[in-house]
Amino acid sequence: MQTQHTHQLLTRDCRFCSLVSKANGEDPIGTAGTYDHWLIMEVPQPWPQEIFQENPTLKSLMGLFQELVFKHGVKLKPILIAPDREYSHVGFTRVFYYYRPAKLFSQFEKQEFVVPESKAAALVTAIFKQLMEQPNNLSEFQQYQQQTSHIRELMVCTHTQVDLACGRFGTPIYRQLRKEYAPAANGRLRVWQTTHFGGHQFAPTLIDLPQGCLWGHLKPEILDLLVQRNGSVSALRQYYRGWTGLNEFEQIAEREIWMQSGWSWLDSLKAGKVLAMEEVTQRQEAEWAEVRIDFAETDGSTTGAYEARIEVCGEVMSALNSAKQMELKTVKQYYVSRLVKVE
Structure with missing residues (x-):
């Protein structure tokens, strides 16, 4: 009524x-919503309504994302964040990856990377393939990992x-x-x-x-x-x-x-x-x-x-x-x- x-x-x-x-x-x-994983990536504003389809980098990742969610049933939430004048670095892209650490848990485990812009898509691809239990190598990104779990x-x-x-x-x-x-x-x-x-x-x-x-x-x-x-x-x-x-x-x-x-x-x-x-x-x-x-x-x-x-x-x-x-x-x-x- x-x-x-x-x-x-x-x-x-x-x-x-x-x-x-x-x-x-x-x-x-x-x-x-119910999620086991979060993938959060810095992308500058403005953000059009269909940014995941319109941004070339994001569009290149959509096929893998859809395979993860619809074929493998992974409960993954992708989000974009705006770069911040204090937190962010010109020429670099921040990527947060949070995951459920166990069946019983209170908070998500966090991995944060600040990678050169040219490597952002490769990092996200490696994370996606890891979730599909496919061969991948995150070690090449280890130098970009941030200790920010606190x-x-x-x-x-x-x-x-x-x-x-x-x-x-x-x-x-x-x-x-x-x-x-x-x-x-x-x-x-x-x-x-x-x-x-x-x-x-x-x-x-x-x-x-x-x-x-x-x-x-x-x-x-x-x-x-x-x-x-x-x-x-x-x-x-x-x-x-x-x-x-x-x-x-x-x-x-x-x-x-x-x-x-x-x-x-x-x-x-x-x-x-x-x-x-x-x-x-x-x-x-x-x-x-x-x-x-x-x-x-x-x-x-x-x-x-x-x-x-x-x-x-x-x-x-x-x-x-x-x-x-x-x-x-x-x-x-x-x-x-x-x-x-x-x-």
Whole structure:
């Protein structure tokens, strides 16, 4: 049902999908995507909408990428970042490769390379072939590897050409994080602008690596808590899109566990499993699911599991893209109806 507020937004010729999503109280949880690998590469702006097809270097890599994802079933997310005046080097290209280190894990392992521009495609090709378990040789790039595993990378979508909301709302959040938080972190935090990574109806949206958490509908006043982790986790509930080490329904359960456990939960090693789910056709979304989240402390002192039932609790109307003529879509909203610690 279209709320009066949403109607007012649309009749004022509001073109931003994220304002509609916020006005209708859409919960972003479960929208983070599920990935085992991230491949992130510096490419100068401007970024056209179809940059992966239009940029010659990226276009040359698309065949291998599609083979990885569609033939080999590798859960890989490619993203581009804009070079930064302070972080970047003229004539060189930065490539981040993050990977899931084990079944149970809390954050992605990181490899970072700063290679001559002429070698960037060869490096990405070598990483892709490694994922296909084909003969490859990363040793020739060892001299370009950076020891930056201690650095946290915040990546904010500002890809206006894909959706206006990301430029309009992502850019101020990026600038605030870059100006206020990165310099104060003593070299332990960098902030980047990125191409689209999904969910522009939640703009401003960001990725927090190496943790692999996604955030949306961000506001300036919540950034201190998100970056410093110096207050109650409950204040971040409405901004959490989920942890990318889990699937949609597992993400919904994981947020509930985090709300009960506090910040220490982020450091716990985790893995998820769907135990049961309503059978649906391809175009339908399940009304319920039952999931299990296994966890262990990093020192092995504690292991256990939670089981949860996820159920639909309502629907909202959301706009998935910004436009002068909004197309609204019904989006199911879920809640955790049962959560028990079983081991």
